[in-house]
Amino acid sequence: MRSIELAAEELNPLIPHTAEIIVGFIAFSLLYMVLRRAVVPRFEKAFAERTDAIQGGMERAEKAQIEAEAALKQYKAQLQDARGEAASIREEARVQGAAIIEEMRVKAQEEATRIAASAQAAIESERQAALTSLRNEVGTLATQLASKIVGEALDDQVRQSRIVDRFLEDLEKSK
C-alpha cells in the first residue's frame, strides 16, 4: 500500500526532483561558462574579421575605382589639350600657307611687271634707233635722189636738212 502511494507521488510529472534541479543548475551553468569563455568570443572574432575583410575589400575597390576615374578624367583632359593644340597648329599652318602664297603671288606680279617694263624699254630704244637710222638713211637717199633729179648739189648741210625735214613733214601729212 505504501509503495503504491509513493509511486503515485512519484508519478506526478509536475513535481520536480531535488537531484535533477541540482544537476540541471550545474550542467546548464557549466555549459554557459564553456560557451561564453571558449566559443562566443572566437565566433565573434571570426565575424569581426570577416566583416573587416569584406569592408576592407570594398573600401579598396572603391579607392581603386576613384583612382581609375581620376586617371580617365586626366587622360580625357590631356586628349582634349592635344586636340586643341593640333587644331591651333593646323590653323597656324593654314595661315602661314596663305601668307606664303600671297607673298609668292606678289613677287611674281612684281617680276612680271618688271620684265614687261624692261621689254617695253628695249622695244622703245630699238624703235628710236631704227627711226634714227631710217631717218638718216632716208635723208641720204632722198638727197641723193633729189640731187639727181634737180641736178644741183645740195651739199649745203643746213639746207639739206631743211629740205629733208620738209619732205618728211609732207610725207607725214599726206599719211
Added chain:
Amino acid sequence: MLSYAAEVGKDEGFNPPDAGDFNLPPFIEGNEFATKPVLLVFLSVILISIFFILASRKAALVPSKLQFAGESVYSFVRNDLGREVIGHEFMRFVPYLFTLFTFILVNNVFGIVPMLQFPTMSRISFPYVLAAFTFFIFHYVGIRKQGFFKYMKEIMFLPGIPKPAYILITPLELATYFLVRPLTLSLRLFANMFAGHLLLLVFILGGEHLLQGVIGLKLISPFAFAIGIALTFFEFMVQCLQAYIFTLLTALYIAGALADEH
C-alpha cells in the same frame, strides 16, 4: 516497465504507457543522481561543448564545414533571436541565449536519438531550472536598467488605462510577470516533450505488443510502427520548435525589461 507494472499491480497484457514511464529508476540503488536523465544532461553538456569548441577553435576567415555548421547555429541565435529581438544591447545576452538554445535543442533531440531515446526536458525539473534562469535574468535586467520602483510601476500600472481598471489589470499584470511567464515557459517545454515521448511510446510499444498477438493483430502492427516513425519526424520538428520558442520568449522578456515603455 515490467517491475513498475508489477509494483502498481496492473493487469497482464498491454499496459498503455503513462507518466510512470518517465520515472526511470536509478542504476545505483538509492542514488538519485545515477539516473538516465542526469546522465543525458551531462552528455548534452559534453557534446555541445566539444562540438562548439572544435567548430570555433580555428575561427578562420574562411570557415571549414565544421566551423560553418557551428557558426550557422551561433549566428542564428545571435542575429535572429538576439539582435532582432533585443536590439542594440543584445550582445550581453547572446551567450545565455546561445547556451539556452543549444542545451534545450540537444536535450530535446535526445528523445529520438537511437539508444538514448529520452527527451530530458520531459523531466519537469530541467524546464523549471531553465525558466528560473530566464525569470531571474529578465527581472534583474529590468530592475538594473530602470530601478526597482520604476520597474515595478511599469509592470503594475500600464499607461493609458482608466484608473478603476487597475483593480483588474494590476493583479493580472503581476501574475503575468511573476507567475504565468516562468510557468508557461517551463510547462510548454515540458508538456511538449512529455506528450511527444508518450505518443511515440504508444505507437512503438503498441506495435510491439500487436506483434505478439494473433495473426490479424500482427498485420496491423506495421501500421503502428509506420505511424511511430512518422511521428518521430514530427517530434523532431517539435523538439527544434520548442527550443526555438523557449529562447525566443526569453529574448522577448529581456527585450521587454530593457524597453522603457511597453
